[in-house]
Amino acid sequence: MSLLTLTEGAHHPTTAARRRRSAGLGPAVAVTSMAAVACYMLLPVYWLFVASTKSQSDLVTTPGFLTAEWHFGDNLASLFAQQDGVYARWLLNSLLYAGAGAGLATLLAAAAGYALAKYAFRGREAVFSVVLGGVLVPATALALPLFLMFAELDATNTFWSVFLPSVVSPFGVYLSRIFAAASVPDEVMEAARVDGASEFRIFRTLALRFMAPALVTVFLFQFVVIWNNFLLPLVMLQDERLYPVTLGLFTWQSQTSRLPELQTLTIVGALVSVVPIVLAFLLLQRYWRAGLAAGAVKS
Amino acid sequence: MTSTTAPARGRPRRTLAPYAFLAPFLIPFVLFTLLPVGYALWQSLHKTARTGGTFGRTRTVFAGLEQYGRVLGEDYFGESLLRVLGFALVQIPVMLLLALVLALLLDSAVARAKKFFRLVYFVPYGIPGVVAALMWAFLYDPRLSPVVDLLRSAGVHADLTGPDAILWSIANVVTWTYTGYNMLIIYAALQAVPADITEAARMDGAGGWTIALRIKIPVIRPALVLTGVFSIIGSFQLFTEPQVFRSISTSVTSTYTPNVAAYSLASGDSYNEAAALSVVLAVVTFVLSFAFLRFTTRRQG
Numbered sequence: 001m002s003l004l005t006l007t008e009g010a011h012h013p014t015t016a017a018r019r020r021r022s023a024g025l026g027p028a029v030a031v032t033s034m035a036a037v038a039c040y041m042l043l044p045v046y047w048l049f050v051a052s053t054k055s056q057s058d059l060v061t062t063p064g065f066l067t068a069e070w071h072f073g074d075n076l077a078s079l080f081a082q083q084d085g086v087y088a089r090w091l092l093n094s095l096l097y098a099g100a101g102a103g104l105a106t107l108l109a110a111a112a113g114y115a116l117a118k119y120a121f122r123g124r125e126a127v128f129s130v131v132l133g134g135v136l137v138p139a140t141a142l143a144l145p146l147f148l149m150f151a152e153l154d155a156t157n158t159f160w161s162v163f164l165p166s167v168v169s170p171f172g173v174y175l176s177r178i179f180a181a182a183s184v185p186d187e188v189m190e191a192a193r194v195d196g197a198s199e200f201r202i203f204r205t206l207a208l209r210f211m212a213p214a215l216v217t218v219f220l221f222q223f224v225v226i227w228n229n230f231l232l233p234l235v236m237l238q239d240e241r242l243y244p245v246t247l248g249l250f251t252w253q254s255q256t257s258r259l260p261e262l263q264t265l266t267i268v269g270a271l272v273s274v275v276p277i278v279l280a281f282l283l284l285q286r287y288w289r290a291g292l293a294a295g296a297v298k299s
Numbered sequence: 300m301t302s303t304t305a306p307a308r309g310r311p312r313r314t315l316a317p318y319a320f321l322a323p324f325l326i327p328f329v330l331f332t333l334l335p336v337g338y339a340l341w342q343s344l345h346k347t348a349r350t351g352g353t354f355g356r357t358r359t360v361f362a363g364l365e366q367y368g369r370v371l372g373e374d375y376f377g378e379s380l381l382r383v384l385g386f387a388l389v390q391i392p393v394m395l396l397l398a399l400v401l402a403l404l405l406d407s408a409v410a411r412a413k414k415f416f417r418l419v420y421f422v423p424y425g426i427p428g429v430v431a432a433l434m435w436a437f438l439y440d441p442r443l444s445p446v447v448d449l450l451r452s453a454g455v456h457a458d459l460t461g462p463d464a465i466l467w468s469i470a471n472v473v474t475w476t477y478t479g480y481n482m483l484i485i486y487a488a489l490q491a492v493p494a495d496i497t498e499a500a501r502m503d504g505a506g507g508w509t510i511a512l513r514i515k516i517p518v519i520r521p522a523l524v525l526t527g528v529f530s531i532i533g534s535f536q537l538f539t540e541p542q543v544f545r546s547i548s549t550s551v552t553s554t555y556t557p558n559v560a561a562y563s564l565a566s567g568d569s570y571n572e573a574a575a576l577s578v579v580l581a582v583v584t585f586v587l588s589f590a591f592l593r594f595t596t597r598r599q600g
Binding site: 026033034060134138141145200227247253256263267274278285 | 539558
């Protein structure tokens with residue numbers, strides 16, 4: 001029954017929406033139920049923020065949703081001091097894996113999607129079918145065989161063992177194909193050809209520009225996929241200095257029964273890792289919707 | 300298919316261009332997606348044998364379906380599979396219904412502060428699964444949890460990490476993380492519902508709820524099916540949340556979900572059995588996704 005209590009807000013809107021029709025309370029009920037869900041979504045984040053301002057002893061002894069003595073600065077200092085500043089390294093690794101990985105993945109997906117949308121060539125449908133099949137292969141299913149393959153090459157526990165597999169985004173190709181078909185006008189390509197532009201130049205200067213807003217969506221999707229990928233770095237990496245921040249926090253948390261002081265560090269570390277991502281997300285949200293809308297309309 | 304420039308007038312340099320554009324994607328795609336799938340299949344059909352006793356050399360020999368027989372014969376296999384099945388049957392409808400209602404509310408005329416709510420609902424998706432699980436783990440932990448404290452003061456003694464509750468505690472984390480994401484997919488699809496149709500229905504006296512049920516939901520059906528398929532795949536691949544929860548709950552065993560079991564097997568060097576388990580899981584996931592697709596599209600037409 002714990003779920004029911006925890007997701008109380010979750011069941012609200014259905015009944016609320018039904019009631020709305022008969023009672024005519026429209027806006028009030030709608031906004032109340034939406035606010036209830038908003039509280040559910042924000043409560044853990046609020047707790048994380050409150051908890052990260054507490055000292056280790058206050059964390060256990062004071063009420064969780066209320067602030068106690070302000071220890072945020074101290075916590076931050078010990079976060080970045082722990083194990084010779086390994087946390088900053090994790091943040092940087094995450095940015096590299098996800099940022100550079102998603103950037104490269106977007107470029108590859110854009111070119112492939114463009115080719116699939118704008119050229120008729122032998123084997124096009126076969127290639128597209130296989131790529132679509134790739135969308136359905138979950139990253140978790142690939143991690144173990146990838147580990148064994150990299151182990152044969154003696155290449156596990158390296159930056160590349162996590163980076164290289166993440167530049168592949170079949171879903172990005174799928175989206176890019178839709179976007180290219182919808183946004184790159186054939187007439188413009190034809191005109192450029194008449195002017196003597198090479199196919200590569202047409203792609204680089206024209207197609208990429210038309211596809212640019214949609215490619216932000218592809219980038220964001222892949223960024224999240226890499227940022228969230230947990231199993232692959234977990235099996236590949238032993239060297240702490242190569243960890244992404246998620247794996248680092250996980251190892252800290254799994255040691256808390258022996259080293260309780262890591263609790264505070266895990267909490268502050270989680271907050272610090274989440275804030276920039278959430279901000280970037282919210283600022284770029286219109287690209288999510290634009291991309292998803294295009295995908296939903298055209299597919 | 301439709302919007303392609305047929306290079307029928309064919310200057311020859313053009314015919315090579317699509318392959319050149321595809322190659323940079325296809326090479327890593329083959330290496331890091333297709334090859335691992337093939338390798339897992341190969342692994343699942345082999346076993347490690349030792350020649351000449353304990354100190355002999357190990358070598359890999361063909362084992363046919365032996366690993367599959369072993370996986371299917373283990374208790375953990377059926378248990379973990381049934382567990383994620385039960386999880387999927389409860390969690391997916393709750394999450395998608397919530398996402399649908401939120402999207403319809405955001406799309407309706409009655410809601411206020413839409414932009415604010417849309418942003419708030421999307422926040423959890425920006426939080427990595429591991430961090431979300433860590434956060435909720437603290438919120439469930441009886442030594443720390445304000446939620447447990449609040450329940451206790453209300454007279455409810457909830458053991459959120461106990462054997463009965465832990466699966467639904469995990470379901471809550473997954474619902475929390477992905478509701479906003481699914482809502483956004485549905486909401487994006489709702490934007491494609493022609494405004495003049497809903498307007499005409501409203502003129503005819505249809506209420507907001509009728510418009511939602513009779514006009515909007517049928518139009519966005521493909522988006523709902525899509526979210527359903529991705530949710531089914533996600534449920535059967537459940538790994539991160541239970542793996543994180545292993546440190547706060549003894550109820551999460553090393554074979555709690557099929558993927559946790561595969562990871563435990565691989566950690567114990569039973570790669571071949573882990574590979575067989577992954578293949579079986581992939582087949583089950585595929586069959587269920589496909590059945591779901593067939594079921595939903597048949598009802599449509």
